[in-house]
Amino acid sequence: MTATSSADLALLRSAVKGEVHAPGDSGYDEGRSIWNAQIDRRPAAVVMAAGPDDVAAAIGFARENGLEISVRGGGHNTGGYAVGDGGLMINLARLNSVEVDVENRRAKVGGGALLADLDAATQAHGLATPGGMVSHTGVGGLTLGGGMGWLTRLHGLTIDNLTGAEVVLADGRIVWASETEHADLFWALRGGGGNFGVVTTFEFALHPVGPMVSVGLFFWEVERATDALRMLRDKVPSIPQDSNVIIGLLNAPPAPFVPAEHHFQPGVLLVLVGFGSPEDHAAQCAEVGAALEPLFSFATPMPYVALQQMQDEATAHGQFCYEKGTQLAELSDGAIDVFVSHLGRRTVPTSQVLFYRLDHAYSAVAENATAYGATRTPRYATMLVALTPNMEAWEAERQWVRNLWTDLQPYSLGIGDYVNNMVEFDAERILASYGPEKYARLAGIKAVYDPENLFRRNVNIPPAG
Ligand code: FAD
Numbered sequence: 280m281t282a283t284s285s286a287d288l289a290l291l292r293s294a295v296k297g298e299v300h301a302p303g304d305s306g307y308d309e310g311r312s313i314w315n316a317q318i319d320r321r322p323a324a325v326v327m328a329a330g331p332d333d334v335a336a337a338i339g340f341a342r343e344n345g346l347e348i349s350v351r352g353g354g355h356n357t358g359g360y361a362v363g364d365g366g367l368m369i370n371l372a373r374l375n376s377v378e379v380d381v382e383n384r385r386a387k388v389g390g391g392a393l394l395a396d397l398d399a400a401t402q403a404h405g406l407a408t409p410g411g412m413v414s415h416t417g418v419g420g421l422t423l424g425g426g427m428g429w430l431t432r433l434h435g436l437t438i439d440n441l442t443g444a445e446v447v448l449a450d451g452r453i454v455w456a457s458e459t460e461h462a463d464l465f466w467a468l469r470g471g472g473g474n475f476g477v478v479t480t481f482e483f484a485l486h487p488v489g490p491m492v493s494v495g496l497f498f499w500e501v502e503r504a505t506d507a508l509r510m511l512r513d514k515v516p517s518i519p520q521d522s523n524v525i526i527g528l529l530n531a532p533p534a535p536f537v538p539a540e541h542h543f544q545p546g547v548l549l550v551l552v553g554f555g556s557p558e559d560h561a562a563q564c565a566e567v568g569a570a571l572e573p574l575f576s577f578a579t580p581m582p583y584v585a586l587q588q589m590q591d592e593a594t595a596h597g598q599f600c601y602e603k604g605t606q607l608a609e610l611s612d613g614a615i616d617v618f619v620s621h622l623g624r625r626t627v628p629t630s631q632v633l634f635y636r637l638d639h640a641y642s643a644v645a646e647n648a649t650a651y652g653a654t655r656t657p658r659y660a661t662m663l664v665a666l667t668p669n670m671e672a673w674e675a676e677r678q679w680v681r682n683l684w685t686d687l688q689p690y691s692l693g694i695g696d697y698v699n700n701m702v703e704f705d706a707e708r709i710l711a712s713y714g715p716e717k718y719a720r721l722a723g724i725k726a727v728y729d730p731e732n733l734f735r736r737n738v739n740i741p742p743a744g
Pocket residue numbers: 313314349350351352353354355356357359360361371390391410411412413415416417418419420421422423424425426427428472473474476477478479594699700736737738
């Protein structure tokens with residue numbers, strides 16, 4: 280293979296400051312690995328970029344040698360867009376610095392940083408920006424697709440807090456995009472995924488958060504799942520903006536706060552987090568408990584950073600995953616019946632359904648202000664997740680997710696979804712997510728910044744024309 284001969288790789292090595300790993304090199308397997316163990320792809324080489332110039336050199340090398348580019352931020356994307364067979368992987372893991380400007384409440388964050396890096400640096404000053412709910416997720420992919428988490432009802436999506444980005448373009452230029460510079464590119468970065476270039480620095484607005492927050496956890500057994508979901512349907516939308524919830528259909532974890540006799544029991548979980556006063560949060564918890572007495576519950580103050588890490592262990596690297604998402608305007612009786620009837624059809628206890636509540640600050644942003652791939656009316660972003668310890672179980676659980684997704688469609692807001700949940704390239708769903716107008720605008724911007732579609736290992740938007 281001439282494109283990646285050792286002579287060629289020697290040229291690439293001499294052009295970059297970071298390491299270049301070829302198959303057989305120590306560092307190659309670690310460099311190419313991603314979160315989802317189900318994906319095991321072997322690029323021709325992995326560049327551990329040390330800065331934007333390395334990224335530009337790697338892009339140029341890939342183009343000259345006809346290698347497909349993949350970009351790895353945190354490696355969390357379940358579809359494995361970060362790695363391809365036989366291509367050039369640009370791994371951003373070394374670009375994980377976070378600089379906090381306390382006075383102006385801004386953070387500059389490396390394109391390969393994890394949420395854990397961002398949260399640790401900002402919380403040292405009692406500040407935060409909305410991210411996801413698992414701290415080993417990459418800031419890069421999460422942000423470029425939208426980014427939803429505990430702070431989304433209060434401060435919006437991650438992209439709603441993005442104020443600028445340093446981007447390495449397909450032609451090797453390094454530019455700053457913001458409301459005033461390359462404004463079209465800046466709009467596209469806020470939801471359009473990795474289609475437009477490699478982001479080496481993100482700049483975010485920060486807000487005072489915590490450092491302590493109030494956490495309440497409730498669990499109802501599967502026999503009362505319908506009652507619990509109906510009760511939550513009525514209660515959740517009226518919970519004040521400075522609180523947020525996650526609802527889960529899952530098996531109770533073997534955690535210290537779960538009574539031993541309920542470990543692994545299937546049912547409905549509610550986590551209710553308060554960012555306001557502990558008294559208000561206690562009152563909200565009391566209201567939920569009075570509406571339907573839980574099988575067990577638990578409440579505690581907790582550092583925001585610990586909240587962000589609460590699901591880290593359950594979602595550790597190395598599991599086999601498949602997922603699909605759908606969006607629900609409400610938990611209708613029909614949808615609840617579908618969820619409850621499918622819960623018993625799982626073949627492993629680790630597969631689950633998660634509901635993220637999106638309203639308030641999420642819905643306050645105008646539909647076309649960003650390129651975000653879903654609409655902004657209040658809703659539940661619903662994630663159907665197959666999580667298995669091996670490939671054998673994965674196939675059965677993938678079918679469980681697909682069947683559940685199909686049966687939910689009559690109750691959902693359509694086939695479009697949050698693009699960060701799309702693990703399979705599906706042009707019809709991508710178009711449905713953005714809608715024709717946003718999609719056409721994105722395709723036009725793609726034609727300007729990446730006319731050859733060099734950045735195509737993603738939820739791809741081919742260039743217009
Ligand atoms: P990667 O796989 O590295 O990248 C994903 C895509 O983004 C790829 O196409 C890649 O090329 C591109 N990309 C990454 N970084 C850059 C960059 N700097 N410049 C250009 N392109 C880049 N999402 C939420 O919104 N909220 C959650 O709470 C949440 N929780 C999650 C929990 C788990 C366990 C998992 C697996 C996923 C979760 N997600 C969540 C989904 C997450 O947003 C996506 O998986 C996202 O793609 C992860 O970004 P990454 O950088 O880790 O992924």
